Amino acid sequence: MAAPHETVLLHEAVDALVSSPAGLYVDGTFGRGGHSREILGRLNAEGRLFACDKDEEAERDALELATQDGRFSFARGSFAALPALLAERGFGPVDGILLDLGVSSPQLDQAERGFSFQQDGPLDMRMDRSRGESAADWIASACEQEIIDVLRDYGEERFARRIAGAIVKARSEAPLTRTSQLAAIVKEAHPRWEKHKHPATRAFQAIRIRVNRELDDLAQLLSVALSVLGVGGRLVVISFHSLEDRLVKRHLRDMSRGPQLPRNLPIRDVESGAQMRLLGKALRASEDEVAGNPRSRSAIMRCAEKLA
Template sequence: MFVQVMEGLRVVEDGTYLDGTFGRGGHARGVLQRLGAGGRLLLMDKDPEAIATAEREFGKDPRVSIRRGSFADLARWDAAADGLDGILFDLGVSSPQLDVAERGFSFGKDGPLDMRMDPDSGQSAAQWLANASEQDIADVLWTYGEERMSRRIARSIVARRAQQPIERTGDLAQLIASAMPRGKQEIHPATRSFQAIRIHINRELADLEAGLDAAHAALKPHARLAVISFHSLEDRIVKRFIAKHAKAPPANRRLPEAEVFVPTLRAIGDAQKADSAETAANPRARSAVLRVAEKLAEAA
């Protein structure tokens, strides 16, 4: 979705932009190519490996500032205090994170059951599964993974951990597969559960909500916000956020008359998806949804 993102951000040479999920820098390179000497690019990521890549590739560029952390904490970064001309959030787990077994994100690569985007903070997936109640595990699998077998899987996890700790991705994937009913599976039986646990461990939805609020406050008038999501729950949050700031809520004759609604955002086009060429080259892009909004000028 590189072309769509660049069109959505509408980069100007002397603007200031934030890539809140640097990953391995694909979008950052595109923004820098469009910036002049007076432009600025702020780079954020929770992942220390992503930050190391940013420092190595862009650390000597005077236009670039780099900060390790979540975009939910954008408001705390002084570099963004004067306002931004564009913000990009590319949500979810990155391909490099999935490809490294030691990060514990992939059910297809056996490794330590970690799943933290920031391995220096919070509980690992193994630690959470070792202590969470059966009900809490089932709730996470259902809420964040929409896993219909959530109760059965949670019951199997609790039974297994009573015998031995679940510390490897391969062990968890096999356990989930054995708990699923036999039959043809369109996707790997552990797909939804791994996704749900990852979202929970990293507080991804809570961070997204906080990050969207921080982005709204940081954007200058006429600035653009672009968000790529890979999960229906993420996209729903983004869609509702834009609508909340772009459209007046429906009137209710039973309630007192509300204050006059003043929109502060406008949606730029409809949700966009990757084209067939991109999905052929990168199957992960099949579930990607891009939404773009523009900050409106303050009312007089």
């Protein structure tokens, strides 16, 4: 049985996001609705929340919530398309955008989704199973160099070349269609296991990111966030691995600096060209949260506010 989904940094994220109970907010990763329900609890009758998600199971939960609360609306799709999704519904500048990145507990725990190396299931890994190629499709068609690049760039896998070679050899003998097949191949090929970490962890992460275009979608959202945020609107992003966090950290840093000028120049933020203001330091889950939900251990949250 799948474990219930525990929303990471629930109160901290919503505290950072909601600046006005009458505002218009976006939950770009509805998941199972934990953050959305908390946001709605902070809004008054004039407040509105729009959410989106690629996952069909998230859509079912979201549409049920929409029938219960008229302040909430939902669209199936990627947050990368947020400007178009908002425009289609006539929504103007928003007061905040929340992203809770990565894969959710229900997705990991359902063997049929193909995200987990700990359970046997079809080698799928798509967050939206209605479109795109599955992990099995990609592995069957990718050249060895592409597999090396994905394992190295998206999984930060030191032994990418060795593992890619083993995958190519195995697929020449039989199609790779099950998570257990891929996990066994990586486990056998990996010469040095990290303590307390399955040797297939990085490979599964890398292939999942490639299949779902996760970093591409995040980069696209970051590039358009200012265009949909109103002045004072906030961007709150929870990341779960260094690749995501690096993108967010660098983007918010650049937006908060503006063009680089000589040091000690006596100018204000509005004169510096800075477009966002960082809201505090990066935040991690508390010891109590990690004790109750070990998957929150790697979470890191960053926030910024749009300047005039």
